[in-house]
Amino acid sequence: MNKVIELEKVSFSYGLVPVLQAIDFSVKEGEFLGIVGPNAGGKSTLLKLILGLLKPQTGNITVLGKKPTQQRTQIGYVPQYPGFARDFPITVKQTVLLGRLGASRMLGRYTEADHLAVQQALGELEAQDLAERPISALSGGQLQRILLARALVSEPKILILDEPTANIDMRLETDIFTHLRELNKRLTILVVSHDVAFISDYVSRVACLNRTLVCHQTDAIDGKLIQDLYGEPVRRVAHAH
Template structure:
C-alpha cells in the first residue's frame, strides 16, 4: 500500500456548535491514506464530534469536509466505526455472529439474506479479533472486553478502508489494551485508522501521529509530544472555558 500517498480526509476551516456552545473551531486537518492517527484531548474537547462529522452523522456549521474525495455521507460505506460504549440494550437477544453480520448490511440490498461470502468474511474477522469461540453466544453473556471485540469485528465485517474507533479500550484492563492495540497495528497494514484515546503515553507507541484536540486543533508528530505540549493543551482548555464565560 502506498502509505501516506494521498489525503483521505480533508477538513477545511470546519466549525461546529451544539445549540450555542461551540464544540469545534476552525479545524483544518488532513489524514493521509494508510495513516494510524491518535486523537487526544480533554473531555468536551470535540473528539467524538470530529468522528461524527467524518461519518456525516452531523454536518458542520462552517467550513467543508471531504472524505475519500467526496461528501462524508457518500463515503460512509467505506468507513468502519466502533463506538465507545455499546449503545444498545445489553440484553438484546442477538448472538455474536448475528451482531458481526450486521456489518455486512448494505444500503442497496437490505432485503437480501446473508450469502456464503458474508458468512466467510464474518468468520474471518471473528478469528482476527479472537471471538470465534463465542460466535453462537448471546451478547449478554460476554465480558466488557469481549463485547468490545465484537464491536470491532462488526466494523471490520464492512471491510472498511478507514476504521474510526472512539476510546476502544475504555472498558478493558491494561493487558487487554495492549493486545487490542497490537490488533490495530496489524489492521493498519490494510486500512487507515483514527483512534480516540485518553492515554497519550500509551498510544504514541502505536500511532504515526497524534492530533491534540481542544475545540481547536494542535497537531503534532509522535516525537513532539512532551509534557509541555500536554500542559499547553489541557491548560488551554481551562483558558478557553474562562474566555467564553466572559464572552457570554
C-alpha cells in the same frame, strides 16, 4: 500519499455551545492517527462529523474525495459506547453480520460471502468461539472485540475508533492496540483516546484537540505540549486502570 480525510476550516456547535472551531486537518492513506485531548474537547464530535452523523455549521469535510454521507459504507466505526441494549436477544454472529449491511444485497437473507466474512473477522480477533453466544453473556473486553469485528466485516478502507479501550483493563488494551497495529498494514486508522502516553507508543502521528487543533505533527509530544493541551502538567506515567 493520498489524503483520505480532509477538513477545511470546520466549526461546529451544539446549540450555542461551540465545540470545534476552525479545524484544518487531514489524514493520509495508510496512517495510524491518534487524536488526544481532554474530555469535552470535541474528539467524539470530530469523529461524528467525519462519519456524517453531524453536519458542520461552517467549513468543508471530504472523505475519500466525496461528502461524508456518501462514503459511510467505506468506514468501519467502533463507538465508545455500544448503541444497543446489552440484554438485546441477539447472538455475537448475528451482531457481526449486521456489519455486512451496505456491503451485502438489499433483500432477503445473508449470502455465503457474508457468512465467510464474519468467520474471517471473528477469526482475526480470536473470537470464533464466541459466535453463538448471546451478547448479554460477553465481558467488556469480549464485547470490545466484537464491536471491532462488526466494524471490520464490511472490509472498510478506513477504521475509526472512539476510546476503544476506555472500559477494559490494561492487558486487553495492549491486545487491542496490537491488533490495530496489524490492521494498519491494510487500513487507515483514526483512533480517539484520552490517554496520550499510551497511544503514542502505537500511532504514527498524534493530533491534539481541545476545541481547536492544538498540535498536529509527527514529532514526539513533550511535556510542554501536554501542558498546553490540558492546562496543567500531566504525569506521562499516569496510567491507572
